[in-house]
Amino acid sequence: MxxxxxxxxxxxxxxxxxxxxxxxxxxxxxxxxxxxxxxxxxxxxxxxxxxxxxxxxxxxxxxxxxxxxxxxxxxxxxxxxxxxxxxxxxDWARRHRHMRMHTCLHLLSEVLKYEVTSGNLTAESARLDFNLPEGEELDKQDIETRLNCMIDADHAVIMKMIPSAELITQPDLIASMALPPPLDKPEVHLVEIQSVSLEPCGGTHVRHTAEIGRVAVKKIENKGKRNKRVIIAFAEE
CATH class of the missing domain: 2.40.30.130 (Elongation Factor Tu (Ef-tu); domain 3)
Known part of the structure; x- marks a missing residue:
């Protein structure tokens, strides 16, 4: 197939x-x-x-x-x-929103340089859970400003493939994943946001970050002593 x-x-x-x-x-x-x-x-x-x-x-x-x-x-x-x-x-309208939101989550993980413990997205909103040092807090407005700045910079987004054997030799790429990489497959998909990040990902993405559009940080929730959940949505919602 x-x-x-x-x-x-x-x-x-x-x-x-x-x-x-x-x-x-x-x-x-x-x-x-x-x-x-x-x-x-x-x-x-x-x-x-x-x-x-x-x-x-x-x-x-x-x-x-x-x-x-x-x-x-x-x-x-x-x-x-x-x-x-x-x-x-x-359903292209739905898929395109998924592509925009998925790409935005990659930017969010670069704005907040913490371990990502889980994530999820819909056509309306998305969230990432971060493992923070105990007692550390997040600034909702600061995250939103920095995230939209990265979106507005209109970075090119490129999908790549590398052999799984090559991924094993690049521990930094493996460490960037919330879940273990599928090393049982001959090749692994990578997404590169130019000048921002390169990491394994098998989702669908837009071609340029400006295509995401403006986003808003809707809520930051506590999920335990160290876990913080950041929920985002499109600003037009």
Whole structure:
């Protein structure tokens, strides 16, 4: 399967075919739908059959055993047969917000140079949890100002691939990850925000930071003695 969302995260339509169906959904020969993972939701959209029938893609996930990307359809859907040509269309407005928010979280982790313990995002908001020295506090307005300054600088964002064996020789890259890297795969995806950061990440991102738009720090929450949760949202919300 060709995972086209890595080749071009801006591709919104794809002609492909059904390989097989399994409980809950179908596996396609190629896909533009990003599977849920790394804190980023799976894509939604539509699957159009040759007769014009349109089925809703309600979620996209990767099967942990087979590695297949499964496109989940409504419970009452009549699944297309293997070999059926289909057209996939993603919910681009939703995906683009995920791309903007995901890229912004990378900037947030550079504004706050602390260990990231977890993160999550939606089309409306996102958050990162940071492990701070006990008693240290965060300034909400300062974070927002610095974050928007990095966005406005319009840094280029570039996706790269390196062999997993090469990643092992670069402990600084591994240390930047909240979760262990997938070293069982031959290659690992990297995201570089030029002049800002380089780290492993398998999500989708915008091409330039200015595309993110203005953001606001909505809340800073205590999650234990050392953990602080920083919640951000688009400023237009």
């Amino acid at each position: 060709q995972e086209c969302f890595y080749l071009d995260p801006y591709q919104t339509r794809l002609e492909t075919s059904v390989v097989r169906h399994r409980e809950g959904g179908v596996v396609l020969s190629d896909t533009i739908c990003y599977p849920q993972g790394g804190g980023q939701p799976g894509d939604t959209g539509t699957l159009t059959l040759p007769d014009g029938t349109t089925l809703s893609i309600e979620n996209t996930r990767r099967d942990p055993e087979s590695g297949d990307i499964v496109h989940f359809l409504p419970d009452n859907a009549q699944y297309p047969r293997s070999g059926t040509p289909v057209v996939v269309q993603i």
